[in-house]
Amino acid sequence: MGTWNLIWQGLASGVVTGCVYALVALSLVIVYKSTDVVNFAGGELVMIGAYLGLFILLGLEWPYVALFVMVPIGSFVLGGLFTRFSLDKVSGRAMVKHANLVPLVVATIALSYLLKGIVRVIPFTEEVRRLPPLMTGPPIFLGDVVIQQQDIAIVLVTTVVMVILWLFFGYTFVGKALRATSQNIRAAALLGIPVNLMKLSVWGLSAAIAGIAGILLAPKLLMTPDMGTVVMLAFAAAIIGGFSSLPGCVVGGIALGILQNMVGIFISPQAIAVTPFFVIMLVLLFKPQGFFDTTLAVKKV
Amino acid sequence: MAAHPTRAQSMNGLLQLEGVTMRFGGLVALDHLDIDIAAGSIHALIGPNGAGKSTLLNCISRFCTPQEGDIRFNGLSLMDRQPHQIVGLGIARSFQNIEQAHQMTVLENVLVGLSAKTGNYIPFLPGKARQQAEAQALEKATQILDQLELLAFQHSLAGELDFGRQKMLDFARALASEPKMLLLDEPAAGLRNREIHFLDRFLMRLARDQQITILLIEHVMSLVMSVADQVTVLNFGQKIAEGIPADIKRNEAVIEAYLGKEASHA
Amino acid sequence: MYGSPSTRHLLSLLWLVLAGFLFPSWMPEYFIYIMNMLMMYMILAVGLDIVMGWSGQFAFAHIAFFGIGIYGTALLNMRLGIPFLLGMPLAALLAGAVGYLIALPATQLRTVYLALATFAFSECAQWAFRTWESLTKGPDGLRMTAPQLFGHVVTNDRDAMPIIAIILALVLAATFYLWHSKLGRQFHAIRDSEHVAMASGIDVKRTKVWALAISAFYAGIAGGVYTLFQSYVHPDGLGVSMLVLVLSMVVVGGSGSVAGVGLGVVLLGILPELLRSAPKGFLIWQEFTYGAILMLAIMYMPKGVWGLWQRIQQGRKA
Numbered sequence: 065m066g067t068w069n070l071i072w073q074g075l076a077s078g079v080v081t082g083c084v085y086a087l088v089a090l091s092l093v094i095v096y097k098s099t100d101v102v103n104f105a106g107g108e109l110v111m112i113g114a115y116l117g118l119f120i121l122l123g124l125e126w127p128y129v130a131l132f133v134m135v136p137i138g139s140f141v142l143g144g145l146f147t148r149f150s151l152d153k154v155s156g157r158a159m160v161k162h163a164n165l166v167p168l169v170v171a172t173i174a175l176s177y178l179l180k181g182i183v184r185v186i187p188f189t190e191e192v193r194r195l196p197p198l199m200t201g202p203p204i205f206l207g208d209v210v211i212q213q214q215d216i217a218i219v220l221v222t223t224v225v226m227v228i229l230w231l232f233f234g235y236t237f238v239g240k241a242l243r244a245t246s247q248n249i250r251a252a253a254l255l256g257i258p259v260n261l262m263k264l265s266v267w268g269l270s271a272a273i274a275g276i277a278g279i280l281l282a283p284k285l286l287m288t289p290d291m292g293t294v295v296m297l298a299f300a301a302a303i304i305g306g307f308s309s310l311p312g313c314v315v316g317g318i319a320l321g322i323l324q325n326m327v328g329i330f331i332s333p334q335a336i337a338v339t340p341f342f343v344i345m346l347v348l349l350f351k352p353q354g355f356f357d358t359t360l361a362v363k364k365v
Numbered sequence: 366m367a368a369h370p371t372r373a374q375s376m377n378g379l380l381q382l383e384g385v386t387m388r389f390g391g392l393v394a395l396d397h398l399d400i401d402i403a404a405g406s407i408h409a410l411i412g413p414n415g416a417g418k419s420t421l422l423n424c425i426s427r428f429c430t431p432q433e434g435d436i437r438f439n440g441l442s443l444m445d446r447q448p449h450q451i452v453g454l455g456i457a458r459s460f461q462n463i464e465q466a467h468q469m470t471v472l473e474n475v476l477v478g479l480s481a482k483t484g485n486y487i488p489f490l491p492g493k494a495r496q497q498a499e500a501q502a503l504e505k506a507t508q509i510l511d512q513l514e515l516l517a518f519q520h521s522l523a524g525e526l527d528f529g530r531q532k533m534l535d536f537a538r539a540l541a542s543e544p545k546m547l548l549l550d551e552p553a554a555g556l557r558n559r560e561i562h563f564l565d566r567f568l569m570r571l572a573r574d575q576q577i578t579i580l581l582i583e584h585v586m587s588l589v590m591s592v593a594d595q596v597t598v599l600n601f602g603q604k605i606a607e608g609i610p611a612d613i614k615r616n617e618a619v620i621e622a623y624l625g626k627e628a629s630h631a
Numbered sequence: 632m633y634g635s636p637s638t639r640h641l642l643s644l645l646w647l648v649l650a651g652f653l654f655p656s657w658m659p660e661y662f663i664y665i666m667n668m669l670m671m672y673m674i675l676a677v678g679l680d681i682v683m684g685w686s687g688q689f690a691f692a693h694i695a696f697f698g699i700g701i702y703g704t705a706l707l708n709m710r711l712g713i714p715f716l717l718g719m720p721l722a723a724l725l726a727g728a729v730g731y732l733i734a735l736p737a738t739q740l741r742t743v744y745l746a747l748a749t750f751a752f753s754e755c756a757q758w759a760f761r762t763w764e765s766l767t768k769g770p771d772g773l774r775m776t777a778p779q780l781f782g783h784v785v786t787n788d789r790d791a792m793p794i795i796a797i798i799l800a801l802v803l804a805a806t807f808y809l810w811h812s813k814l815g816r817q818f819h820a821i822r823d824s825e826h827v828a829m830a831s832g833i834d835v836k837r838t839k840v841w842a843l844a845i846s847a848f849y850a851g852i853a854g855g856v857y858t859l860f861q862s863y864v865h866p867d868g869l870g871v872s873m874l875v876l877v878l879s880m881v882v883v884g885g886s887g888s889v890a891g892v893g894l895g896v897v898l899l900g901i902l903p904e905l906l907r908s909a910p911k912g913f914l915i916w917q918e919f920t921y922g923a924i925l926m927l928a929i930m931y932m933p934k935g936v937w938g939l940w941q942r943i944q945q946g947r948k949a
Binding site: 096100101102150153154165166167169170171173174175176177178179180181182184185289296299303334337338340341342344345348349350 | 751752754875916919
């Protein structure tokens, strides 16, 4: 009976962590879909969001709600700056979606190191900190399963964010313009859509989503500049979901969260760390299109 | 579909397409095509944009696979071949939007085109086999570059040539493999008049002197009328006419497909 | 990219070997260590350039193969007493074989998925190095027995240098020949245009697999070289940071040419050492420094310092 308890607990906390993975996965996917660039700095954007939140909460002593406004804005600006100054320089503002992919990805690798390095040298981060949770209070018990208040907060916020984004991309003008740009950049330009602004917005939005994931995740971890390693889990989630759609990210994230816990229960706690990498390898090598979409990861002439 | 054969349909053309149907999702790009290309001839493929001409070339060079039908070269079906095996059989092609190794020199591009005919050797070591293979390759490459008046540019980067010369480089690369058949996708597009005349004479020479069969997609009608022995007209993936240039010019279905416009060339 | 390497290039390799024999007699031990390190990085970086720069494949598994080379050579020596001249090639072949196997499914992935899959493989490999304790002593690290060569045991940098120089010279010679060969041209062709490559009779998939396997072999050799002048290996050193360092060498120095890569190796190879011996305060600047250098390089010198140098030279001629 003890095992069942572990399983239920694993499922519950898997859903929670899965929500965070789903958010970060989404931030990776929207950038990939618009610019074909895989953002290796995705994890560091999460980390920055968390530290920004820490600064606003403990440094500026603003109320918690401010986090959900300031962190996305701050992250958006960061993402936009990176695009405007670094990415545009590297790709030469080329109109072609497939221009110069390798240098762009290298630029994201450089960004990840740069962000990590900056945070590490700022005196503010010397001690290992903890971001206070959004919802505090006694944990909730469902049978023998423990659910922290923060866990509920995570699921709630993730749901809200996902719904907002779904409405945004589906029903607002800007959202549709973004989708148009990601499908056919030349056609979008011909239609008068300011393509470079769109690209900037996508990166900014991606960073903002990552930032929110950061402030959700941080209370559950000890904050260090190395927090960004969560990005690999996000990649795995995105790949499971086919790297192409919002529902894919959600399913992928939750699936991965649960999988990790199950691996911990049935195989070993040491194996948890390597699970996302195994998942990435196995899915890409055997089912590259993921379990959701037919957007091809395999080359076609 | 109008009845059109002006000469007996020979069942032993060098390249034969039979019932070839190519679908991309819901779009039918090629619709049960039957085309026969006679050895040693220059066969032009014309039709409005989107008629499926480039798709046809892609099917022959195996960049895509038709859902139905067969394509035979010298009697052998191409359907179970990989794209890189096609040039070994003797079919070479050029590309509509210039594709080249733009960061390699002109000479190196032609050497790449010679890959199929260059001898093999262990790449990490010196030796006789290497020397011979490389020397032969270099000689052939130089010859071809000379033929196409590109020798002066042999050490320039392919991406830095002007458009007309890039096109010539595309031919040079295709010719390097000593093909029996050439597939040319809009060879005259973007060329100046002088260059088109060069192309005209060049194609004739290839067909007459070297017995190379040529299948060319073209919009420049003056070239088509001048060099083609046979013209096939496609529209919406279907063959709407086929015959000698003079007949095609007068064919009503063809004129209608082009909306009465004859592509004039500036 | 045709014919044979120039006599000038081959002669410079002779100078390299000569230096390898002469330097140990007068250079301070620390500098010899640095030179050995740089020579090892050179093999690593050139190998990475072959798969990334020459063939345009974004393959991040390089350090996993490096690890296989290190552990392979060391363990063959320690467990089976196999001398270096046999052990290193065997370990390198193993690395190459693993590279070949990984490449078979991986090379059909689009660029960025290839990066992810190979990166994931590298992480799995690092995890394996950590967890397979019976083989690698896991988190304790492996104290390696000194390698044997013709009965002589190589215990210090001075003894190692000539051997490393010879190995590097052979590797570079092979690389020069590869550059000027049909295969070398094929690598470059598939980077620029797979359509042209296929239409020219090049089996793109097979060529890509060979590119990755060959680069894995190079990494394996570099791993063997590591055991010549280092006495300790730990899985922590076989991860992302190492990959980013080698990647930076290629990017900053100049991808696509041996000279460029060499420049990058020299410029960035001394960086970890500088930071290590710097006062404690500077250690935390490591990531920032790497990030900044890589970012600036990719933005302003996409063809590396060597590429910049070439452009200046051409500007002078004009």
